[in-house]
């Protein structure tokens with residue numbers, strides 16, 4: 001079977017709310033958030049009629065109640081896609097949405113479908129992390145997996161143990177920069193265009209959820225210094241240098257490159273390669289490292305070729321470990337998360353992978369010389385996912401120039 005090129009045409013998300021009763025999505029169903037995203041993707045892309053979407057693929061970590069019943073199929077029906085549209089749901093915890101996108105892309109590449117919508121949702125208010133999980137006790141006993149593996153904040157503390165050179169101060173500085181970059185991007189109007197406003201019912205009445213609830217633009221090192229360390233007494237991981245507990249949905253519109261051409265659509269990015277890799281569950285934050293090495297091997301590219309990196313900031317320590325592995329500048333590598341990350345925006349688990357992708361999509365538009373972008377994230381129970389995208393909104397000179405400069409340097 002011959003593989004076809006797959007392109008991303010568009011992407012959009014809801015605002016990310018705070019999980020729990022104080023969050024604006026508390027009275028809103030997760031599947032309605034998915035429906036909002038699907039309908040907005042169709043509204044923004046009138047060349048794609050609801051009867052043209054053939055696959056609707058959604059990731060969610062908890063697959064029950066308002067996130068259950070095969071979300072991809074139920075949300076396709078609710079959103080008014082054709083009854084002929086197939087639908088599926090998938091769980092790879094934080095990378096659920098990333099997996100929905102890469103799986104739908106693989107389906108398109110193999111000719112199963114021409115057009116698909118894929119994304120992720122997590123209503124962490126309705127579905128607190130692992131609340132209804134029933135881990136097999138043999139997992140902890142026979143396989144000698146530490147109980148830490150089930151609490152993500154503890155896995156982040158373990159990373160601090162593993163890399164003693166990554167101090168709490170470094171993690172706090174990384175977190176403060178993330179908040180500052182997000183605030184700047186918000187002020188410059190870069191973020192709201194990625195968000196579809198949603199009218200929701202709250203204890204204060206009907207409100208429009210159109211801005212993320214998590215960001216703290218006034219974050220300072222002083223304010224971060226003495227925050228509690230909920231995962232270990234005298235630990236290094238705090239609410240300030242960790243992502244939060246959030247509700248949100250994010251999705252993208254994918255199609256075969258040939259189909260986009262036929263419809264006269266100018267796609268934004270081409271999927272170059274993707275992969276996933278496992279690490280020890282107790283240090284799940286390391287996941288992006290092997291996944292990124294592996295995706296470079298698959299694609300024949302290296303970090304030198306990458307102009308933009310979107311890493312999901314589950315925890316600051318885990319991003320710094322990644323940056324050190326790839327010789328990036330700590331704490332402020334200009335290519336990495338230029339508009340901030342999950343420490344500021346929040347991290348509604350399965351929706352974060354597609355959020356990284358739509359950041360790349362908009363960043364590419366502003367950087368036409370950028371050629372390749374990497375979206376990478378860690379995953380609970382010890383995995384990483386990495387996807388490389390090519391910018392179709394520019395001329396890709398920058399990476400090409402850099403590559404030839406590296407080559408001539410090597411020759412000297």
Ligand SMILES: CC(C)(COP(=O)(O)OP(=O)(O)OC[C@H]1O[C@@H](n2cnc3c(N)ncnc32)[C@H](O)[C@@H]1OP(=O)(O)O)[C@@H](O)C(=O)NCCC(=O)NCCS
Nearest residue numbers: 152153216219223224230238239240242243244245314380
């Ligand atoms: C870390 C965590 C436990 C904190 O939860 P929380 O206590 O509900 O967080 P809050 O937002 O209420 O913040 C706690 C305190 O820190 C303060 N705080 C948080 N961020 C701050 C910042 N940037 N600057 C200053 N203070 C800050 C809050 O004001 C609050 O103070 P208060 O207790 O005086 O009201 C939670 O966010 C968490 O579990 N995060 C990790 C999520 C996760 O594991 N995801 C999966 C990753 S793989």
